[in-house]
Structure formats: C-alpha cells, structure tokens
Amino acid sequence: MQVIVLAFKDLKRMVSDRKSFVISLVVPFLLTFIMGLSFGGGLFGKTGGISAIPVALVAGDLPDMLKQPLADGLAETGFFQATWTDTAQAAAWVKEGAVAAAVVLPADFTERFFSYEEVAIEVWKDPASQLKAGIVEEVIRRLVVLVQANEAAYVTLWPETADPVENQKLEDWAEKFFAGDFADIWQRVRRSDQNSELETVGQVFLTGMDRQMALVQALQEGGITLSVDDKAPTGEGANDGQVNLFNYFLPTFAVFFLMFSVAANCRDLHRERASGTLQRQLLAPLRPGSLLLGKWLAASGQGVFMLSVLFLAGGILYRVDLTAAPLSLLTIVILCSTAASSVFMLLALLSPNEKYMDNLTTVVILVSAMLGGNMVPLDNLPGWMTNISQFMFNYWANQSFQNILMESQGIGSDPRPALVLFGVSFGLLAVNLVLFRWRVRRGGLI
C-alpha cells in the first residue's frame, strides 16, 4: 500500500512539475513528430506513410531495356523513388528541389565501361536536402567501390581475362547486345557451327559469366551475407506497396527518449536525499526497500505512459501498425520500461551524488544508444560490436519492437528478447534492493 503512496506521489510531482513533464513527454513527442515529417511522412497516412527519397537518373547510353527494371528495383527497396530523365531536366529538378539528388551517368558510359576506361558518375545534390542527398551519394559510392572490388578480384583470379584479343571479341559482342542488334546475334548463334569467330566470343562470354557467378558465390560464402525479406503488403489499406520506415524508427526513437526520461526520474533519489525528504521517509514505519520500490514503480509507470503516447501518436499520425500483436506490444512496452528503471536505478545507487549520476547516465545512454541500435542500424556496426550490443537492454527492446512492428510477430515466435528484458527488470531490481538497504545501513543516503 505504501509503495503505491510513494509511487503516486512521484507521478503527481511529474505531472505538476511542468519542466519535468515537458522533458519526459512533450519533447520526445515533438521530436518524433518532426523526425516523421523529415522522413517525408504524410500526416494521417495521406501520402501513404513515409515516402522514399526522390532521385533522378540520367541514362547516358544505358540500353532502355535495363532502365525500367533498375528503377523498379530501387523503388522496391522502399528507400528510393527513381525516375529516368535527361541531363537538363535532372538539373532543373534538383534546382527546384523536386528530387533530393540526380545520378548522372556520362553519355558514353557503357562504351567506356566495357573499354576499361575511367568512368565518372556524378551526383548532383539539392542543398536544401543534405541528409537525403547524402544518403544517395553514399549508396552510389558504395556501388562503385563494390564494382571496382569485383573487377579487381576477377582479374586477379582469372588473369587471362585481361587478354586484349579475348576482350575485344567480348566487347564487340556486348556492343551489339546493348545496341539491341539481337537479330544479328540470333542469326549468328543459330549458325554458330559455321562461324568460328562468334563461337569463340560466345565461349568467352559464357566462361566470363560462369566465373562472375563463381566469384559472387565465393564472396558470399566468405561470411558476407545479405538477407532480404520481401514481404508483400496484405489486406486493405496496405500502404500501396511502400515500406513504412517509421515502423523501424519510431521504437528506436521512443526507447532512446525513454532512457533519458527514466534516468531523470531515478535521479530524483539524489534530489530527495539533498532536500532531506528521503531521510524523512526513512523515519516512516515502512521497510527501506519500499522506498526504492515506490521510486522504481513510478519510473516504470512514467516510461509506460511515455512509450504508449509515442506509439499511439505514431499509429495515428504516421500509420505505424500497432494492431499486428497488440498484447505483445503492451507487454514489451511494460518490460522495456521496467528494465530501463532497473538499469538507471542501479546507476543512481552506484553514484555518490546527483552530479556524478548526471555524468554517468549521459555516458551510459549515449553508448547504449549507439551500440544498441538507437542511433545507427545494427547492420551498420561491425560484428564484434554487435556482440557487445547484446549486453545493452535497449538492444533487446529494439529487437522486440522490430519483431512486432516490422515482422508482425508476437512474443511467442521469438520469446528471447522479452525474456532478457524480464530478467534485466527483476534481476537488477533485486540487486538494487540489496544495494539500497546496504547504503541506508551505512548511512550513505543521509
């Protein structure tokens, strides 16, 4: 009963203290709202969720038959909305801000590429859209590096490929292929027994293809794996085939803000100590552990409230789907908040004073956010770092929310993240209770 009295007092103070209320709820909500808009999200789903980055592509001499599949492929990622155009139109669109960036291949791109000559791809960026244009530039840079690496590996493994005579035959054949001269190729293929030159070219090409495939396979077996889950939207209101990026970003933002909010609440232990209210509470006829439980319960309650508001706002404003596994979502919201409370209460008890705790929590939050996937996607971190991430409660919180919001899977399909959050919540709570009693006995909280 007295635990409830203590927790209720903290929650009442939170609401009555405007500053604390703004920090814990309104600021995260506003930042989430702005971030949603900055990703191009339409309010109330009017633009079908978070839109992809608009990009103009200038073809150079790339054959038409490759253009549409390439644009479709980019669109399917959910990250880009590509449109083929000419140089003048691309420049105009970038200037107007109609596209975030234009990727311009030179007019003789194909010819120079297959002649092993240097090729420069230009990325024109809209200065008003630095972030999105930067993403496009980074993607193009990575693609270029990938092609260069493949080419270098290919030539190293099969040096005869660099033979100018053999290559010239391949290039002549490829030139006709990309020029759309299929009739001539088909005619020659059908009469290949009478055309030793074409036969040679064909063999070189097929050998090259085989080797390229072998190289790709070898690289994949070397530990670099890419897994793409192609999930088609189902049912009514299925967002017109667009991926809602906010399903990923909303929980990562929410968990990040949760850490700050719960840390502020746990810091109150030191404020109460400095003001003398903690000493007064210690004189009340109740167990010292009840004081800690009351604070822990209030911090958890505040976390549940904040996460609920942010998720509901995400659901209403940006059509984040909260209905796939609602019970699991609620459970994870609660476990995530209790785990955060236990972690930051531990930091409060390990800190000698408020200032020390401020510094400690800032470091812990920023490092946890970086390693746990709240600042950058975990896929971008090296393997050894993601091993460390598993020691952060927010890593498991992010995993849980992604399972529910992105994969539409309840806790039952992968209970591990929920079990870890449960263990962190109540395991650390037990440690906190022991530590609190120890500090009270030693007079360390007086």
Place this chain on the structure above:
Amino acid sequence: MITVNNLVKKYGSHRAVDGVSFAVSRGELFGLLGPNGAGKTTTISVLATLLKSDGGAAVIGGHDLATAPDQVRRLIGIVPQEIALYTDLTARDNLEFWGRLHGLGGKVLKNRVAELLEMADLTEQANQKVEQYSGGMKRRLNLVVGLVHSPEVLYLDEPTVGIDAQARSRILEMIKQLSGGGLTVIYTTHYLEEAEQLCDRIGVIDKGKMVAVGDKEELIHQIGNEDLIRFILPEDKMAALEEACAQWPSCRGVGRRRGKVEVRVGDGAESLPLIQAWLQEQGLPLSQLEVDRPNLETLYLSLTGRSLRE
C-alpha cells in the same frame, strides 16, 4: 524520556560525536547549543535512527535505540535543517503524503491535515504550491510535517536558519506552544538567544563533546558568576590598575583583550563607582565603558576559548 549515555559516532578516524551524554525529561525542551560542525546534527541523526552509533547507548521512551529502532521511529518526529518538502506540490498534498506514509487515512488524515494547516497558519494557502511560499511559510510547514503522526518526541534541527526576525519569532512561538502541550523537544541551534529564550535546559556541544549541561543559571554559575567591566586604558597604567584592584572588595582580577582592559568583579554595580573614581584620580577620561553580565556567550567562550560565531 530520553537517556543518552556516552554516545559515539565516527567517520573514519574523525569522532563527530565523542562520548556525548545527557537526559531529557518528558515534556522538556532541551537545547543542543554549538557552532556549525560541533556534532549537533550527527547526534540528532543517530537519535533518529538514521545513523548507526559506533558506541554508547540511548534509550528513548523506554526503547533501546540499538535493539528497537522501529519502536523508536514510531515515537519520534524530525524537522531537518533543510526544507524537506516537495516544493512542486501544495501544502495539503505534502501533509497528506506524509500522513499516508505514517498509516493515516480517511477522516483521521483529513482532520489532522486541517489541524496542522491551522497551526502553521497556512489554511488559506493550503492549495498553493510550496515553491510559491515565503521562507517563513516553508519553515512553518516544514515544522508541522514533523508532527503529522503525533510523535511524543520532536527533533528540531536548526529550524530557523535563513529566515527573517519576524518569521523566526513566529516559529519560536509555535515551538513554545508545542512544548507547553507536553511534547518532548530536542532543539539544536547555534543562536544562543534562541537557546536562552526557549530551552528549559541546554547542552553545550563542541567538537563532538558535551562540554556543559544544565539550565541557564546553572551554566552561568559554572563560570563563576562574574561581571566584566571593560574600558580603554593606556598600557603604562596597567600596573597601577592591578594595584588598585587588589584594594577593591569585589575585584577578582584584571586582564586585557582586544585593545581593552577587562576587570572581573563580583558585583558590577558595586565596583563601577570605584573604577570611575580611580580613573578621575589618574587624570584619565572614561572611554568606551562596557559592563557585561555573564551569559551563554561568555560561558561558551570560557569553555571552548572561542565564540559561537567563529
């Protein structure tokens, strides 16, 4: 009601409370007088069960502090030096919270809160946030919060620090009323005027040790019940003054302090005309004459060699 015997509290090698002993009767208002850092708050913290002692014993209301701290806690209330309130809540919220924490509820709590608001003269401001209160109002609320569960013993740790004379006077009035109502009070202060005005008995504490205990008259008697007559006198006349002093019936000695001569006499009223006559005889003017009767300040000075405000 309270018996403290040879109480010790150490922080490392430093003895913050060093063998303190005293007793307080039921309904008595006992003052712990000493400068900042003398060990008053530490003594109160030990007696409130917030700190564990490193030696000695204390019995409060028949319960041993070491073996029955829970029973002791039920008897005591504390008003700490800090404003130990939730300033972002109202006075009513604060009193209700502390009342609930002590197990009060329903009508009992409601009546008790109304009674305490009335006592603190805060009924009209009961629903204002405490952060909007003046220093005196906060101090009054801080005091009545310590009474919410009707304790038998109240520890008041410098409850008038940082407030103006008018607000202080109001607080002291409240404390007198409480004591008059039968509450046992231990009152710590470094303001000797408060101790003199309020307390039935006073314990003088310095560097963790209790250097004197008794009522005001007993304490003053300890320094010999002497008056001090001070005035300006040239250095070359000191020997002559000492000779004269030996002839006067109540003169007990002559000294010099802070540029003035001090003549210790049994009765100031009797000795003053003799001193004035001697000065005229010597052809010296009567300059900056002071007559001090013994008080707690002189007691503290004589016991510790320093002033309370040093």
